[in-house]
Structure formats: C-alpha cells, structure tokens
Amino acid sequence: MGSLPLDTLQPLDPDTFAVDSSAVVDFLAGYYRDVDKYPVPAADLEPGRLRKLLPDAAPEFGEPTERILDDVRHDVLPGLTHWQNPNFFAYFPMNASAAGFAGEMLSVGLNVVPFVWVASPAAAELEAVVVDWMARLVGLPDRFVFSGGGGGVLQGSTCEATHATFQKGARLVGIPPANFRVIPTTAASGYALTGGAVRAAVEDDVARGLVPLYLCATVGTTGVGAVDPVRELGEVACRHGMWLHVDAAYAGSAAICPEYQGYLDGAELADSVSMNPHKWFLTNMDCCCLWVASPAALTAALSTDPEYLKNVGDAAAAAAIDYKDWQISLSRRFRAMKLWFVLRRYGAAGMRAYIRRHVAMAEWFERAVNADERFEVVAQRRFSLVCFRLRRDDDMVNRELLAAVNASGRAFMTHFVVESKFVIRLAVGGAMTEMRHVRDAWELVQRTAEQLLLQRR
Amino acid sequence: MGSLPLDTLQPLDPDTFAVDSSAVVDFLAGYYRDVDKYPVPAADLEPGRLRKLLPDAAPEFGEPTERILDDVRHDVLPGLTHWQNPNFFAYFPMNASAAGFAGEMLSVGLNVVPFVWVASPAAAELEAVVVDWMARLVGLPDRFVFSGGGGGVLQGSTCEATHATFQKGARLVGIPPANFRVIPTTAASGYALTGGAVRAAVEDDVARGLVPLYLCATVGTTGVGAVDPVRELGEVACRHGMWLHVDAAYAGSAAICPEYQGYLDGAELADSVSMNPHKWFLTNMDCCCLWVASPAALTAALSTDPEYLKNVGDAAAAAAIDYKDWQISLSRRFRAMKLWFVLRRYGAAGMRAYIRRHVAMAEWFERAVNADERFEVVAQRRFSLVCFRLRRDDDMVNRELLAAVNASGRAFMTHFVVESKFVIRLAVGGAMTEMRHVRDAWELVQRTAEQLLLQRR
Numbered sequence: 001m002g003s004l005p006l007d008t009l010q011p012l013d014p015d016t017f018a019v020d021s022s023a024v025v026d027f028l029a030g031y032y033r034d035v036d037k038y039p040v041p042a043a044d045l046e047p048g049r050l051r052k053l054l055p056d057a058a059p060e061f062g063e064p065t066e067r068i069l070d071d072v073r074h075d076v077l078p079g080l081t082h083w084q085n086p087n088f089f090a091y092f093p094m095n096a097s098a099a100g101f102a103g104e105m106l107s108v109g110l111n112v113v114p115f116v117w118v119a120s121p122a123a124a125e126l127e128a129v130v131v132d133w134m135a136r137l138v139g140l141p142d143r144f145v146f147s148g149g150g151g152g153v154l155q156g157s158t159c160e161a162t163h164a165t166f167q168k169g170a171r172l173v174g175i176p177p178a179n180f181r182v183i184p185t186t187a188a189s190g191y192a193l194t195g196g197a198v199r200a201a202v203e204d205d206v207a208r209g210l211v212p213l214y215l216c217a218t219v220g221t222t223g224v225g226a227v228d229p230v231r232e233l234g235e236v237a238c239r240h241g242m243w244l245h246v247d248a249a250y251a252g253s254a255a256i257c258p259e260y261q262g263y264l265d266g267a268e269l270a271d272s273v274s275m276n277p278h279k280w281f282l283t284n285m286d287c288c289c290l291w292v293a294s295p296a297a298l299t300a301a302l303s304t305d306p307e308y309l310k311n312v313g314d315a316a317a318a319a320a321i322d323y324k325d326w327q328i329s330l331s332r333r334f335r336a337m338k339l340w341f342v343l344r345r346y347g348a349a350g351m352r353a354y355i356r357r358h359v360a361m362a363e364w365f366e367r368a369v370n371a372d373e374r375f376e377v378v379a380q381r382r383f384s385l386v387c388f389r390l391r392r393d394d395d396m397v398n399r400e401l402l403a404a405v406n407a408s409g410r411a412f413m414t415h416f417v418v419e420s421k422f423v424i425r426l427a428v429g430g431a432m433t434e435m436r437h438v439r440d441a442w443e444l445v446q447r448t449a450e451q452l453l454l455q456r457r
Numbered sequence: 458m459g460s461l462p463l464d465t466l467q468p469l470d471p472d473t474f475a476v477d478s479s480a481v482v483d484f485l486a487g488y489y490r491d492v493d494k495y496p497v498p499a500a501d502l503e504p505g506r507l508r509k510l511l512p513d514a515a516p517e518f519g520e521p522t523e524r525i526l527d528d529v530r531h532d533v534l535p536g537l538t539h540w541q542n543p544n545f546f547a548y549f550p551m552n553a554s555a556a557g558f559a560g561e562m563l564s565v566g567l568n569v570v571p572f573v574w575v576a577s578p579a580a581a582e583l584e585a586v587v588v589d590w591m592a593r594l595v596g597l598p599d600r601f602v603f604s605g606g607g608g609g610v611l612q613g614s615t616c617e618a619t620h621a622t623f624q625k626g627a628r629l630v631g632i633p634p635a636n637f638r639v640i641p642t643t644a645a646s647g648y649a650l651t652g653g654a655v656r657a658a659v660e661d662d663v664a665r666g667l668v669p670l671y672l673c674a675t676v677g678t679t680g681v682g683a684v685d686p687v688r689e690l691g692e693v694a695c696r697h698g699m700w701l702h703v704d705a706a707y708a709g710s711a712a713i714c715p716e717y718q719g720y721l722d723g724a725e726l727a728d729s730v731s732m733n734p735h736k737w738f739l740t741n742m743d744c745c746c747l748w749v750a751s752p753a754a755l756t757a758a759l760s761t762d763p764e765y766l767k768n769v770g771d772a773a774a775a776a777a778i779d780y781k782d783w784q785i786s787l788s789r790r791f792r793a794m795k796l797w798f799v800l801r802r803y804g805a806a807g808m809r810a811y812i813r814r815h816v817a818m819a820e821w822f823e824r825a826v827n828a829d830e831r832f833e834v835v836a837q838r839r840f841s842l843v844c845f846r847l848r849r850d851d852d853m854v855n856r857e858l859l860a861a862v863n864a865s866g867r868a869f870m871t872h873f874v875v876e877s878k879f880v881i882r883l884a885v886g887g888a889m890t891e892m893r894h895v896r897d898a899w900e901l902v903q904r905t906a907e908q909l910l911l912q913r914r
C-alpha cells in the first residue's frame with residue numbers, strides 16, 4: 001500500500017486493489033461505529049477552512065493509501081455534515097446501507113457504461129428489470145411497466161428526471177418565468193394543490209391564449225410532505241392535453257406499503273412518475289426511478305445517433321434499449337446494480353418493515369409535540385416528516401430555536417415557511433436512526449425551547 | 458452475511474457492512490484477475506436474455522450477499538461488455554483504478570450531499586481545491602482558477618457540463634435545429650475546424666440577421682481525435698460576443714504532460730473548458746471537470762433559492778460555494794473525494810507516466826499500420842487514438858473487418874465515418890492495457906483482414 005513505482009504503475013493490480021480497498025472498508029466500518037459522535041452539522045465552520053489545510057497543487061509523487069485516509073480523518077471528516085449520523089433529521093434522508101454500498105461497489109468496480117445496449121447489454125437489461133420490479137412494488141398502473149407499453153429508467157436525481165428542478169427546467173428550456181405558475185396552497189388542503197385551484201389557473205391561462213403544457217403533482221412535498229390529489233389533477237391535465245408528472249421523490253418509497261398506495265390513486269392518468277431510492281430506500285446516492293407511459297415521447301425528444309455510437313452488424317440490437325435516449329447525458333452509470341442489490345438483500349418485506357419503523361418514530365414525535373401545549377404540528381404528518389413550531393406569533397423565536405438546536409451539534413433539522421410561518425422540519429429516515437434518537441431530538445427541542453422562552457420573559 | 462431479520466434490520470451495522478463489503482472486494486479482485494478472459498464485447502447476445510433469467514418481481518425476503526454475488530457472476534457478467542478488459546479499444550477508455558475505487562467508496566460510504574455549502578462544507582471545499590489542482594496540472598490560464606476570478610465544478614459528464622450533448626442541448630433549450638451549425642471538416646485540416654470556415658459561417662449568419670451565441674472547440678474529437686485551433690476560434694468568438702467552450706473531454710488528460718499543453722493554447726479566450734477524469738485519468742465513472750472564467754454567468758442562469766435550502770443564522774456561509782447553482786440538478790455526489798484520491802495516490806508524475814505509456818502504445822500501432830501497405834492511417838494520431846482502414850474503395854470490407862474482429866471477442870473497437878469513408882478506431886487507454894495487448898490487437902486485425910481479402914479474391 002506504499003508509494004507506487006512510476007514506470008510500472010498498475011492501477012488495477014488485483015492485490016493492491018484488495019489491500020487498498022480493505023483499508024477503506026475498515027475505515028468506513030469505523031466511521032459508522034463512531035458517526036453518532038460527530039457533531040451534525042459541523043458547528044462554527046469557517047468557509048475556506050479546508051483550502052488552508054491543503055497544499056496549492058497536486059502532489060508530484062504518489063502517496064500511500066493510509067496517509068490519504070489519515071488526511072480524510074483529520075482534514076475532511078471534521079468539516080463534513082454527517083448525513084449518516086442517526087441524529088440527522090434535515091432536508092430528507094439520504095440513505096446509505098451495506099447493500100446499497102455493495103451494489104455501488106460492484107457498479108464502480110465493473111465500471112461499464114450502458115449508454116447503448118451493445119455497450120453493456122446486461123446492464124441495460126438489469127435496469128429494465130429492476131425499474132419494473134419497483135413499479136410493481138409501489139403499485140403503479142400497468143402502463144408504466146415495459147410489458148404494458150411503458151417503461152422506466154434510472155437517473156441521478158429528480159431534477160434530472162423532470163429535466164431539472166421544475167422551475168429551473170422551465171427557465172432552461174426557454175419558458176418565460178412569467179408563464180410558470182406557482183399555485184398557492186393553504187392549510188385547508190394540508191398545503192396540497194386542489195383540482196379546483198389548478199383548473200381555475202389553467203382555464204384562466206387558456207382564456208388568455210396561453211397553451212397549458214406540463215403539470216407536476218407532488219406526492220410528499222419537500223416543504224411539509226403534502227400530497228397533491230393525483231386523480232383530480234390528472235383530470236385537469238387530461239382535459240387540456242397537459243403532460244402530468246407525479247413527483248414522489250421522497251414519499252414514493254412509502255408506497256411499497258399497501259397502506260400508502262392510495263396516495264398514488266389516479267396515477268393511470270399520469271404521463272410520468274418518479275421516485276428516489278437514494279432518499280429513503282437504502283440505495284446510496286444517486287438513484288432516481290423515472291417511469292413513462294410512452295417511452296417514445298421521451299426518446300423522440302432525447303434521441304441522438306452519432307456515427308460513433310451506431311451498432312455495426314447487430315440487427316438484433318435494434319430491439320434493445322439504448323438508455324442514452326431516455327436521458328439528457330450520454331454517459332451513465334450502472335445504477336441498476338445498486339438498486340437490484342438492495343432489493344435482493346433486504347427483500348420487499350424487509351423494506352416495508354424499514355419504512356414502517358420510521359413512520360412509527362415520526363408518529364411518536366408528532367404525538368409528543370401535540371401533547372406539549374407550547375408547540376403545534378403545522379401540517380398533517382403523512383409519512384416520516386413532522387413539521388412543528390412553537391405557538392408564537394413571532395417567527396424569531398422559532399428561528400432561534402432551530403439555530404440553537406443545530407448549533408448544539410446533537411441534531412440537524414431544517415425549516416420551511418408556510419403562510420408566512422416559520423416551521424421546523426424533522427425528517428425521520430436515516431439508516432441508523434432509532435427510536436432513542438428521535439426521543440433525544442424531542443428532549444433537545446423541549447430543553448432548548450425552555451431556555452429560549454425563559455430568556456424572553 | 459446470511460438472511461437478515463425483518464424487525465431489526467440494521468442497514469449500516471458496521472460488522473455486517475465490513476463482512477459484506479469484503480466479499481465484494483474479493484469478488485472484484487477476482488474479476489480483475491480474470492477480466493482478460495471474458496469476451497469483449499460479449500458475442501451473440503440476444504436482447505432480453507437477462508429478463509428471462511430473472512424473476513418478474515423483487516424477492517419478498519432478503520437473501521445472503523454470497524447468493525447475490527453468485528447471480529452477478531452467472532447471470533450478469535456473461536452479458537456485460539467488459540470495459541476494464543485490457544483488450545477494450547472501443548469508444549474512449551473508461552478508467553477504473555484502485556485509487557479511483559477507494560475514493561468512490563469513501564464518497565459512497567460517507568454519502569453526503571454537497572448541494573449547499575452548509576450541507577457538507579468540506580465536500581464543497583475539497584471540490585474547489587481539486588478543480589484548481591487539475592486546472593494547474595493541465596496548464597489552464599489563471600482566469601479559470603478561483604484565485605483568478607474563475608472556478609471549477611465537478612459534474613457527471615461532458616453532456617452535463619455543456620448542458621447536454623451540444624446538439625441535444627441546443628434542441629432542449631429551444632434553439633431550432635435549423636439554427637445549429639455543423640461545419641464540415643476535411644483531411645486538409647486533420648478534420649479540425651478552421652478559423653476561416655467558422656468565421657465565414659458566423660459572418661454569413663450575422664448577415665442574415667441571426668445572433669451567434671455559442672461556439673464549441675474540441676480538443677480531441679470523439680471521431681478521430683482532431684484538435685480544433687482554440688486561439689483561432691477564440692478570436693472569432695470574441696469578435697462576435699459568442700461563448701467559447703473548449704471540450705477536452707478525452708484529450709484534456711494528456712494536457713498534464715507539457716508536450717500536449719500547446720493544444721490548449723488560446724484557452725484564455727475561452728469562457729469555459731471541460732475534461733473528463735473518468736475517461737483517461739483513472740477516476741471511476743462519473744467525473745467531469747468544468748471550469749468557467751466567470752462563475753457569475755453560470756450561477757445567474759442556474760441559481761435557485763427555495764426556502765428549504767436557505768441557511769439559517771449562518772452569515773458566513775453566504776461567502777461559501779453552493780455548488781447546486783453551478784449545475785442543473787440539485788442533488789450531487791461527493792465526486793471530489795475520488796479525484797483527490799487519484800491525484801494523491803498516483804501523483805502528477807505517476808499520471809504523466811501513465812498517459813505517456815498509452816501514447817507510446819498508440820504510436821507503435823500507428824507505425825505498424827503505416828508499415829503494412831494494405832492499410833492506411835486516416836487522420837493524424839495526436840494522442841492515444843489511432844484511426845485506420847484497409848485501403849479499399851468499398852466500405853464493406855472495412856465494416857466486415859471490424860465486425861469480425863469484434864465477433865472474435867478478443868478485442869473491441871468501434872468506428873467512425875469521415876468524408877464517407879468507414880474508419881476503424883483503436884482507442885488505447887485502459888487501466889490494464891499493456892503493450893502486448895496492443896500487439897495482439899494488431900495481429901488480430903492483420904489475420905482477420907487476410908482471411909477477408911482471401912475470401913474476396
């Protein structure tokens with residue numbers, strides 16, 4: 001594992017590979033053992049800290065793996081926000097798991113590029129199989145599986161699947177910001193869109209001569225976990241010939257449990273559906289399932305056929321999937337291996353138990369908040385996200401509460417603003433998060449609030 | 458490593474993680490030991506083979522890692538195209554290495570998401586440091602490093618960096634295909650663009666009232682490895698206020714050697730430059746460096762600021778880099794760890810030796826082709842890509858030659874068409890490719906050609 005000779009550098013020598021990789025496995029196993037001891041997020045960091053620690057230029061000569069790992073330990077880890085810390089409740093979870101890691105290792109180690117079928121047939125085919133498996137698990141209609149005329153693809157993120165964050169995407173494809181509609185929601189609908197509001201907005205636009213194009217229904221919004229009524233929105237979309245996308249990035253994982261599949265009711269009216277196994281499905285970053293009812297609509301927009309990618313003497317391959325035409329980029333990773341490994345290793349029943357465990361923790365937290373009259377739950381909890389706040393007119397005390405909780409390094413939560421109210425978000429779903437971490441988080445919130453309220457008297 | 462209990466599934470239990478990961482390390486070390494024994498590409502594969510082998514649905518209960526690895530070995534590997542096989546000379550190389558793998562393992566294991574600085578400060582900062590290191594190594598002008606007012610970002614691919622394959626990107630952002638100029642090149646310029654041809658095309662468009670927008674100069678084209686004259690094109694771009702992008706996806710790696718930096722002469726006239734360490738720089742998929750002279754131009758187009766990503770009580774972070782605004786997607790991987798690991802482990806000197814070794818192999822192949830009067834080298838070789846063909850008027854014999862070579866499973870090459878001529882591409886650059894593999898490839902080409910020519914008499 002020492003320095004390597006220049007002239008005979010063997011970057012994939014199996015013995016060096018095994019020794020170096022084992023060192024990294026040990027490093028990571030140790031990291032997981034201690035990850036709850038790191039502050040999350042890293043407190044009091046000054047931008048530019050790492051640049052000061054590192055040299056200005058790459059080293060001229062190679063260094064031993066152990067020395068590099070030492071620098072990761074001393075220079076990098078203290079500056080990270082530890083997403084795998086069981087006390088990480090911010091944003092949405094970003095699951096790592098032994099199986100997700102194993103699948104990703106295989107994908108990275110094999111390092112094939114399944115852009116056209118012939119460039120790695122089994123990789124393209126495993127992808128087609130595994131997106132069908134997922135479509136079945138979350139209860140999607142037949143029109144989204146290959147045998148039903150639809151099909152799926154694994155992309156890197158929802159942004160990629162919907163061709164960039166919805167609003168950014170609209171800007172990129174040249175839709176004037178003025179033609180982009182953000183329809184306000186209220187507490188009455190649990191901060192979900194309503195068919196009526198969307199219909200009114202669309203009809204208003206049509207009356208002004210505009211052409212309605214694309215409607216996004218979100219099942220589990222990032223802000224408060226709201227669920228748009230897919231069927232109602234689908235009826236509006238159908239009437240006006242709009243493309244309906246169902247974004248179930250986070251909550252789609254819950255839909256492997258029958259009790260949550262109702263939220264996808266009406267999905268047969270959608271043109272596309274997406275969800276991210278890398279959030280709450282134990283599949284390390286990155287992995288997003290995108291299903292379309294009519295793959296031809298996708299490939300007609302995204303197909304390219306440069307000479308250097310044409311298959312030679314391979315008539316059969318014409319029937320095979322060239323996934324480059326299902327996405328913007330040409331290059332792509334063998335993500336199917338990872339999702340397949342997770343499904344095989346944990347099984348559908350294991351994944352359901354995993355999801356339900358997190359929901360139970362969030363239910364407990366919700367009950368705890370409701371039982372404390374100083375606090376309120378702001379939007380109805382449906383999955384594992386709880387939105388809450390101190391019952392105060394001024395936002396400042398809630399902002400201070402969140403800042404103080406995070407500054408402790410003992411939990412990390414984020415916020416959202418609904419109807420001008422500052423709301424604290426607790427998103428349960430870490431691979432190592434257990435009931436005791438959620439209990440600790442609540443005690444931390446209560447204790448911190450007490451101090452703040454005391455100071456304010 | 459056996460089946461896992463449902464109720465107490467511990468997806469990141471350190472001991473299970475270590476045991477399972479070690480099994481995958483052993484699996485991959487064995488794969489690298491035998492990878493030259495696999496046919497490359499897999500011959501006679503029928504589309505749909507894998508789907509027939511796999512069940513229709515995900516398993517209900519989890520399975521042991523060893524069983525899953527057995528299925529990878531028996532079901533998946535025979536259907537892959539083995540990009541790490543030393544006899545893979547197709548497309549461009551897609552380098553794996555022990556260091557690239559180690560860095561990727563760390564990134565995947567830590568599984569942090571550096572979209573905003575506060576979401577993982579050290580990850581964003583390592584990225585900024587490592588793109589500066591790379592800019593220095595390939596000799597980019599100061600305007601592309603952070604201290605010079607520019608800066609870099611790691612994206613997944615050139616397509617992402619130039620916002621989709623150039624032509625696809627134009628279509629996506631609403632530029633009519635009729636306004637997209639593909640300027641023909643000829644043997645006289647080595648199939649590179651010339652300042653004269655570009656100037657004439659631009660002036661012609663301007664005279665018709667069109668507004669020239671974006672010019673892409675390629676250093677090392679995919680087809681034949683041609684090098685566009687960056688300075689000449691830069692002068693045209695400057696005169697007309699066009700954005701000049703320099704795409705050095707493949708050949709940019711060679712620019713770490715001083716003898717190749719001349720190809721980037723004029724880069725100070727460019728607005729952006731990109732190169733892919735995942736091709737020929739031992740950095741496993743995916744990793745693309747994109748540098749811009751004016752980050753504000755990028756962030757003005759791509760910045761979004763939803764409430765749930767706003768930093769709370771963190772004034773200092775305003776000065777930190779939110780890399781989400783440097784790319785289309787919000788989510789992103791900690792790619793810097795991988796590139797940093799490669800640079801540390803192999804050093805600049807090691808990487809230069811690695812690049813030069815491949816170029817020497819390609820030079821040998823070029824000389825061998827030139828020494829055989831039945832063959833010709835079609836475009837001047839500049840890096841590690843050799844384009845050659847049988848000297849025949851009919852393309853068919855060259856098509857048959859390539860098909861027969863690939864059908865042998867003993868080498869994999871691809872093709873291109875220049876001036877209506879079918880050309881075979883041999884791209885040297887695999888991490889395990891040695892001189893003997895290139896010699897074997899040439900013998901295979903010669904022997905196959907002999908048989909074909911004999912049949913045609």
